[in-house]
Amino acid sequence: MFTNSGSGSDAPPLAVHASLQALLNGRPPTWTVASEQRHGHMERVALLLDTWAGDLGLPESERLRWRAAGLAHDLLRDADPDELRSHLPLTLADLPGPILHGPAVAERLRIEGLEDGELLTAVAYHTVGDARFGRMGRALYAADFLEPGRSFLPEWRKERRQRMPADFDAVVREVAATRIRNLIERGSRVPPRTLSFWNSMAREAA
Ligand SMILES: [Fe+2]
Ligand SMILES: [Fe+2]
Numbered sequence: 001m002f003t004n005s006g007s008g009s010d011a012p013p014l015a016v017h018a019s020l021q022a023l024l025n026g027r028p029p030t031w032t033v034a035s036e037q038r039h040g041h042m043e044r045v046a047l048l049l050d051t052w053a054g055d056l057g058l059p060e061s062e063r064l065r066w067r068a069a070g071l072a073h074d075l076l077r078d079a080d081p082d083e084l085r086s087h088l089p090l091t092l093a094d095l096p097g098p099i100l101h102g103p104a105v106a107e108r109l110r111i112e113g114l115e116d117g118e119l120l121t122a123v124a125y126h127t128v129g130d131a132r133f134g135r136m137g138r139a140l141y142a143a144d145f146l147e148p149g150r151s152f153l154p155e156w157r158k159e160r161r162q163r164m165p166a167d168f169d170a171v172v173r174e175v176a177a178t179r180i181r182n183l184i185e186r187g188s189r190v191p192p193r194t195l196s197f198w199n200s201m202a203r204e205a206a
Contacts, residue, residue, distance in 0.1 A: 016064060016068070017112075017113065017114050017116070018112075018113075019109055019112045019113075019114055020064070020065075020068040020072070020114070023068055023071045023072060024064060024067060024068055024071065028071075028075060029075065029108070029112075031075075031076070031108055032075045032076070033075070033076050033077075033078045033079035034074055034075055034076070034077055034078050035078050038074055038077050038078060040149060041074065041147065041149055042070060042071050042072075042073065042074050042075075043070075043071070044147040044148060044149050045070040045071075045073065045140070045143045045144055045147045046066075046067045046068075046069075046070030046071045047067075047070075048070070048143040048146065048147055048161070048164075049066040049067055049069065049070045049136075049139055049140065049143050050063055050066060050067040050070075052066070052139055052143070052164055052165040052168075053066040053067075053139075055165050055166075056135075056165050056168075062136075065116065065118075065119055065136065066136055066139060066140075068119070069119050069122050069123055069136060069140050070140065070143060072105055072109065072119075072123050073102065073105065073122075073123045073126045073140060073144065074101060074105075075101075075105050075108075076101040076104045076105050076108070077101045079101065079104070081097030081098075081100050081101075082097075084100045084101060084104040085100060087104065087107065087108075088100070088103060088104060088107060089107075092107075098127070099127040099128055099191075101127075102123055102124045102125055102126050102127050102128075103124045103125075105123050105124070106120040106121070106123045106124035107124075109123070118134050118136055118137065119136065121133065121137055122134075122136050122137035122140045122141075123140070125137070125193060125197075126140050126141055126144055127144075128191045128193045128194045128197070129141055129176060129193065129194050129196075129197030129198070130193055130196070130197055131193075131196040131197050131199070131200040133197065133200075135168070138168075138172045139165070139168075139172075141172065141175065141176070142160075142164070142171060142172045142175045145157070145175045145178075145179065146160050146161050146164070146171075146175065148161070153178075156178075160174060160175065169201070169204070169205065172201065173201050173202075173205065176194075176197065176198055176201065177198075179194075180194060180195075180198060
């Protein structure tokens with residue numbers, strides 16, 4: 001279980017699940033299938049999340065969770081989707097190949113004993129969004145798109161990074177709207193989970 005306490009000088013030491021602590025110490029799990037470039041991407045996402053959590057005034061334990069989510073989310077991004085599918089419960093195994101890596105990482109962490117439901121949901125559905133996302137899930141979804149190493153929409157993304165985390169809700173909605181619009185313009189299917197995520201945010205904003 002993820003049990004943390006504050007990091008003040010008289011606070012007890014932080015206790016983090018061993019899998020996350022290893023990640024935070026730069027030691028990814030042995031089941032990782034991710035290129036060097038992919039690790040660079042995860043580190044940039046983790047840095048954004050760490051910065052946002054700090055700017056939001058979240059406690060050190062939350063910063064660690066947010067950073068760990070960034071470092072974990074694409075650990076299986078370069079694995080063969082059919083291989084991932086064979087290790088997933090049937091309810092998840094019929095997901096399209098490009099989005100299987102999130103649920104696959106969450107499942108591995110769960111098997112290793114991680115019981116942090118919010119983090120597992122954030123990692124599992126970082127590609128498509130999920131109506132259950134709390135602030136960390138939304139932050140990961142946005143950071144994955146906004147991290148500075150990506151080459152598309154550089155000015156648009158830079159402007160959103162500058163507005164984070166002060167304008168958190170609006171920026172996450174804009175990221176979701178852009179990603180959904182891209183799918184529609186390409187003639188692709190919009191996953192029901194993505195529409196539920198969008199509708200949950202639109203309801204809040206109404
Ligand atoms: Fe991903
Ligand atoms: Fe990613």
